[in-house]
Amino acid sequence: MDPITTSRRNFLRFTAGAAGLAAGLSACGTSGPQSSGGSSTGGTTASGASYWFLTGAPQEAIRDAQVKRFNDANSGTQIKTTKFQNDAFKQKIKTAIGAGQAPTLIWGWGGGGLKSYVDANQVEDLTGWFGQNAELKNGIFPSAFGAATVSSKIYAMPVETTTPIVLFYDKRSFEKIGAEPPKSWGDIMNLVPKFNEKGIAPFSLGGQSRWTNMMWLEFLFDRIGGPEVFQNIFDGKADGWNDPAAIQALTEVQNLVKANGFIKGFSSITADSNADQALLFTGKAAMMLHGAWTYGNMKTSGGDFVTGGHLGYMNFPPVDGGKGDPSNTVGNPGQYLSISSKATDGEKETAKKFLANNTLDDASVDAWVKSGNIPVVKSAKDKLSSVSDENDKAWLNFVYDTSANAKSFAQSWDQALSPAAAETLLDNIAKLFQLSVTPQQFASNMNAVIGK
Template identity: 80%
Template sequence: MTTSRRTFLGLVGGGALAAGLAACGSSGPKSTSGSTTGGAAAGSGTTTYWFLTGQPQQAIREAQVKRFNDANSSSTIKTTEFQNDAFKQKIKTAIGAGQGPTLIWGWGGGGLKSYVDANQVEDLTGWFGDNADLKNSIFPSAFGAATVGGKIYAMPVETVTPIVLFYDKRSFEKVGAEPPKSWQDIMNLVPKFNDKGIAPFSLGGQSRWTNMMWLEFLFDRIGGSEVFQNIYEGKANGWSDPSALKALEEMQNLIKANGFIKGFSSITADSNADQALLYTGKAAMMLHGAWTYGNMKASGGDFVTGGHLGYMNFPPYDGGKGDPTDTVGNPGQYLSISSKASQADKDNAKKFLANNTLDKDSVDAWVKSGNIAVAKSSKDRLSSITDTNDKDWLNFVYDTSANAKTFAQSWDQALSPTQAETLLDNIAKLFQLSISPQQFADHMNAVIGQ
């Protein structure tokens, strides 16, 4: 995973969005395993919480724990911080041995489902029923990746990062065209841009997961959210749904029409080269995560500050079943409670979830860092943003996330590791036109439920 993937890049120096912050990649500060933060003395209490290093997220999490510990001196939370890769290894081993932390930080989806299947995390459905105001304060769509078998096993926390269709207004002016309002518009724009020597779309295809974002939207726009939901739930031959096969076919139609920059399969997202193609005018459009805004503002000259960047939700498919308000990406991050913890620690953890994860101080901090928190109250904080471009952008992200009837989790996070790796491998082949849509579906159907 790229170091800039799936997080916004922080607001610094008077509110300018800036690049260079670690996300769910492997870079960032060294592991501080065994350290305590937030004012907790070593060994005080037994309620434990493990989370990731990397700013600005790390500092916000530390401040949350400090506020809790300052208010609960007799029942503090002890924290341990890990780099991303170390965290993934340690948490899996510890939970498997029944020795995980009280509070389990994660991405929801497939990872959470594995914990639920092993009876390692608490069912929070009843607790949310008793705390309706808390539940109602969170974007409803964020609960999808927290829900397994109709029950809630995690609280959505932190931030939302949808996938966005970015475009260069200057390129559209050069060809005398308007931004696409449908998939057919996208296909009609391809030759217009190619005729002017502008690539229709930038794509860091070597990274594979960047290609995946296209399929996530096409599946949704053509067949509706239930197509991938059936796959997630392990329905046999889910990838052979007629809408899925149609989406795969349309994907290859765009590739065959030279919809992407030449040599896209050798371009990496890690280097941000795909973003550079957009802000330098070499490509007209780019489907990418909301986290790329910060780097494009920091590295793109006047691309953002000069008002040349446009953005929109992915357009509908002509005759498709999908809801055009749906989005995909990261609907939040998630905190679960270990089923192996003592009742006192479970109660302490629930108190922390209720009072310190989406409280006013937390939401303020996330917005100041250039993020939209999963809380509806984020909207109220946007008035504090003074930069017009940033304010417009954050309002767009808020509206996209809050209005989405379905906010689907990125497939490689929603699925099990076995399915995710098979998926990324076959997506690369699909985009290289080395396998057909039916072959793609056959390969993926073979690992459904694994």
């Protein structure tokens, strides 16, 4: 969504031996590193294809290399690329698709944006193609297909990288109260007064940014009711926000607020400034629910917090009696490439050949891992042994295992929903955390925009 700024959901720089794990990809697609856009490379033929994507390091160079490998191997069917800055891309692609003039290959974030393309009959149904390319499909994390699927059909290929939301914690803070990391929601609530008694905030939270609050609800909805609760909302089921599991999740998060579970003044703290991360690595807060993209900044800005072994991390714990599988995660399951339904048969075949041979090939997987990211394929595991820094290696293995083993990987809600519904969501989430709306009022406000 547009309201989210450039620093959000990015892997920031951290070093892993000579390979240099560099700045990574925007994790939710709402922003990214900006550089000059609108440039084009390559040539076209009658059976070639066009491909639009975002600028910014390191992803731009990796995508360029993918196209070059394809063009070098297919002299008669070249792919022409056009590159845009983030905001320009979102405007251009929307206009082009609306006019039936989309590029052959449509880069995107899946979810609500993809659903709008499907509803307008602008993208190809790839379900049958994946059926014919079972080896390719089976090599991709199964959970990555959720945001590529609309009404049980696949309309995009998951590509590039995965970034789950993680429960980070400061091992030093737990030592101060003589406790272990939480294994359940009940443990979390029991830890809150213990940290407060020691003058340590239980959780850091950049609540002014709103989307940071959303991550709590994403996990609680899943852990209490399972992924079908939000899936019903995404599918436009009337009164979906009033599901009993949803009301319980909304109530639980307000219980945490009322128990002083978050840092004092969290509603005025921004995530864009990384102030919430600083509260964790300086020992002012014991825990933080945040995206995997924060690891790099905590390593470079947190002194010996990472290098000294003080950082702990885990998947969100289960809720007692909840239906959600504890392996489930939320965040950004991948990025996505669709094929325009308006392309010629020759262009579509070129695009499918590129998808099959050049987007998740060995060279691409190697490049993503070297950039400090986990690509959406099972073969990435084999690359992690080359990471020389032991902290980085352990971290990347954790991200891999979380993504690969998730029975469900829910896409961030503000990306899964339409822009209008997402803005209403973020506004109401802020009110929920400020205790200015009740869980039932929240549900009623959100039910009013289901399907819009």
